[in-house]
Amino acid sequence: MQPRPRTIPEATVARLAVYLRVLTTLADGGRSTVSSGELASAAGVNPAGLRKDLSHLGPCGVRGVGYDVGALRDRLTRVLGVESARACVLVGIGNLGSALADYAGFGTRGFEFVGLFDASPARIGQRVGALQVRPLDELEDVVAATGASIGVITTPAEVAQPVCDRLAAAGVRSILNFAPVTLAAPAGVDVRKVDLSVELQVLAFLGQQRVPAGVGETA
Amino acid sequence: MQPRPRTIPEATVARLAVYLRVLTTLADGGRSTVSSGELASAAGVNPAGLRKDLSHLGPCGVRGVGYDVGALRDRLTRVLGVESARACVLVGIGNLGSALADYAGFGTRGFEFVGLFDASPARIGQRVGALQVRPLDELEDVVAATGASIGVITTPAEVAQPVCDRLAAAGVRSILNFAPVTLAAPAGVDVRKVDLSVELQVLAFLGQQRVPAGVGETA
DNA sequence: AACTGTGAACTTCTTCACAGCC
DNA sequence: GGCTGTGAAGAAGTTCACAGTT
Numbered sequence: 010m011q012p013r014p015r016t017i018p019e020a021t022v023a024r025l026a027v028y029l030r031v032l033t034t035l036a037d038g039g040r041s042t043v044s045s046g047e048l049a050s051a052a053g054v055n056p057a058g059l060r061k062d063l064s065h066l067g068p069c070g071v072r073g074v075g076y077d078v079g080a081l082r083d084r085l086t087r088v089l090g091v092e093s094a095r096a097c098v099l100v101g102i103g104n105l106g107s108a109l110a111d112y113a114g115f116g117t118r119g120f121e122f123v124g125l126f127d128a129s130p131a132r133i134g135q136r137v138g139a140l141q142v143r144p145l146d147e148l149e150d151v152v153a154a155t156g157a158s159i160g161v162i163t164t165p166a167e168v169a170q171p172v173c174d175r176l177a178a179a180g181v182r183s184i185l186n187f188a189p190v191t192l193a194a195p196a197g198v199d200v201r202k203v204d205l206s207v208e209l210q211v212l213a214f215l216g217q218q219r220v221p222a223g224v225g226e227t228a
Numbered sequence: 229m230q231p232r233p234r235t236i237p238e239a240t241v242a243r244l245a246v247y248l249r250v251l252t253t254l255a256d257g258g259r260s261t262v263s264s265g266e267l268a269s270a271a272g273v274n275p276a277g278l279r280k281d282l283s284h285l286g287p288c289g290v291r292g293v294g295y296d297v298g299a300l301r302d303r304l305t306r307v308l309g310v311e312s313a314r315a316c317v318l319v320g321i322g323n324l325g326s327a328l329a330d331y332a333g334f335g336t337r338g339f340e341f342v343g344l345f346d347a348s349p350a351r352i353g354q355r356v357g358a359l360q361v362r363p364l365d366e367l368e369d370v371v372a373a374t375g376a377s378i379g380v381i382t383t384p385a386e387v388a389q390p391v392c393d394r395l396a397a398a399g400v401r402s403i404l405n406f407a408p409v410t411l412a413a414p415a416g417v418d419v420r421k422v423d424l425s426v427e428l429q430v431l432a433f434l435g436q437q438r439v440p441a442g443v444g445e446t447a
Numbered sequence: 448a449a450c451t452g453t454g455a456a457c458t459t460c461t462t463c464a465c466a467g468c469c
Numbered sequence: 470g471g472c473t474g475t476g477a478a479g480a481a482g483t484t485c486a487c488a489g490t491t
Binding site: 287289290 | 449452
């Protein structure tokens with residue numbers, strides 16, 4: 010018996026995470042019910058799309074009324090698998106790595122950093138957030154001991170691939186890569202890339218495209 | 229004269245930025261030509277898709293040979309509008325803001341931070357990268373003086389909306405938002421959002437979905 | 448022979464419109 | 470009346486296959 014299809018579209022999953030954030034805020038504000046229109050507007054999406062997204066979880070709301078804030082939040086929490094905190098390791102404790110290690114948004118959403126690693130002796134032992142930076146040598150031991158299944162790479166581009174290899178070999182199944190390179194990983198290991206400067210470039214391009222006035226091109 | 233349609237799909241623009249990065253690396257390595265297959269593999273995409281992306285710029289390559297690395301890099305640079313550095317301001321100099329201010333990836337790709345702003349007196353005057361943090365009061369003056377058209381928000385969620393309003397009023401046309409809220413901006417101002425914890429959640433969900441039971445491989 | 452450029456098939460995502468329920 | 474849930478239509482993006490060029 011499979012009442013709900015196991016496959017939720019990736020685009021939907023990304024939005025579910027956003028809905029969860031908004032619902033948490035609403036619940037903290039003491040709100041008990043919310044309509045698709047209001048929730049959609051707070052999440053920056055179209056109301057019909059939001060309802061379609063939620064339909065992948067089966068019926069969640071009450072027709073004529075809306076959604077129960079607490080119940081929907083709990084449901085999304087369960088679906089996204091955020092019930093029990095998942096252990097993550099972070100490699101590369103530069104500016105960006107420190108920012109992520111210290112970012113409350115992770116801790117409050119089902120993720121817990123269990124190891125921070127860096128190759129530079131100058132950084133080892135430094136305290137970042139609640140943890141101390143460890144030498145890269147200890148990576149495999151910590152992954153094994155904690156069962157960490159998620160790795161985050163914030164190293165310079167040159168060393169990202171070897172770090173990725175070590176994470177995969179150590180048993181990490183999911184990797185979030187902030188280094189500006191495309192990583193290769195063995196089958197069974199999922200790599201997701203975030204390139205901050207690409208985001209800026211897309212933004213800038215769309216901005217300039219929007220300008221109807223004489224854009225001096227044609228070099 | 230408009231031989232090519234002005235509209236390049238957004239998904240394509242994002243990939244063009246990646247190709248540009250790879251091409252720059254190749255050019256630095258002394259490489260003179262490259263095929264779509266090799267470039268695609270370095271960028272982590274399908275070769276046919278890469279060729280389709282490039283086709284939006286008109287013919288760029290030589291059939292039977294491939295692409296000229298330097299020429300294609302220059303073309304992408306021009307198309308993406310990275311020729312002249314564009315002025316950006318950054319508001320919210322916490323951990324993440326500091327990381328971005330110091331991120332070489334921006335400077336080398338046509339973006340220049342011309343102002344770093346924070347509301348906290350403790351941070352004002354601090355040196356981050358090449359700049360000193362200024363009080364938020366000076367935001368409008370700096371935007372006016374520098375003609376900055378891009379703003380980056382790395383503030384706490386609570387103040388992101390007022391900051392967005394001030395950026396828009398000051399004349400900024402494009403905003404990259406790292407705060408975990410959905411921002412409203414007037415027409416003509418483009419807001420793009422990056423939510424780091426959403427990325428992690430999607431990654432974690434896809435990872436858990438991939439494991440229905442013991443897939444039968446372990447270390 | 449090798450590789451690009453592109454129409455056409457295909458898949459995925461989004462939006463619409465309305466039936467169904469409270 | 471108001472709002473959810475969903476099939477159907479539409480748009481966007483991806484992949485394929487091959488014609489075209491050097």
